Amino acid sequence: MKASGLAESPLFEKKDADSVIPDSLSSNHATMQPDYQDGMIEHIRQAVRQTGKEAGTYRITREEKKALLEICYSFRLGGIRTSENEITRIALNYLIHDHKSNPKDSILESVIEAIHG
Numbered sequence: 001m002k003a004s005g006l007a008e009s010p011l012f013e014k015k016d017a018d019s020v021i022p023d024s025l026s027s028n029h030a031t032m033q034p035d036y037q038d039g040m041i042e043h044i045r046q047a048v049r050q051t052g053k054e055a056g057t058y059r060i061t062r063e064e065k066k067a068l069l070e071i072c073y074s075f076r077l078g079g080i081r082t083s084e085n086e087i088t089r090i091a092l093n094y095l096i097h098d099h100k101s102n103p104k105d106s107i108l109e110s111v112i113e114a115i116h117g
Contacts, residue, residue, distance in 0.1 A: 040101075044093045048086060058088075 060068075068084045075082045099106040 040094075040097055043097055044090055047093045048089045052085075052089065 065084075068087055071087055072082055072084060095106075095108050099108045103109060
């Protein structure tokens with residue numbers, strides 16, 4: 001059986017060295033956020049701060065579980081305590097917000113079309 005998950009998505013393909021933006025052109029871009037992102041981040045922050053009362057069970061691959069654990073661990077090394085649940089809820093709320101904002105151009109629409117297209 002073939003392993004599946006976001007890592008196999010065409011949206012997560014490795015980039016060629018020629019397609020990477022040179023450092024000279026990306027000097028401030030890594031630290032600047034568009035204004036719409038500020039609103040989205042605040043919306044997601046508020047949603048995740050609410051205590052989730054609904055139970056949900058989702059099946060993930062070992063690679064996805066390992067990636068979640070590595071993310072949590074890297075934040076803990078930086079002094080920020082987080083959890084797999086918090087990371088998952090951030091991702092879920094990002095997908096929901098993105099899809100509500102632009103249903104036809106959302107990342108969710110693109111990935112689902114790539115899976116079922």
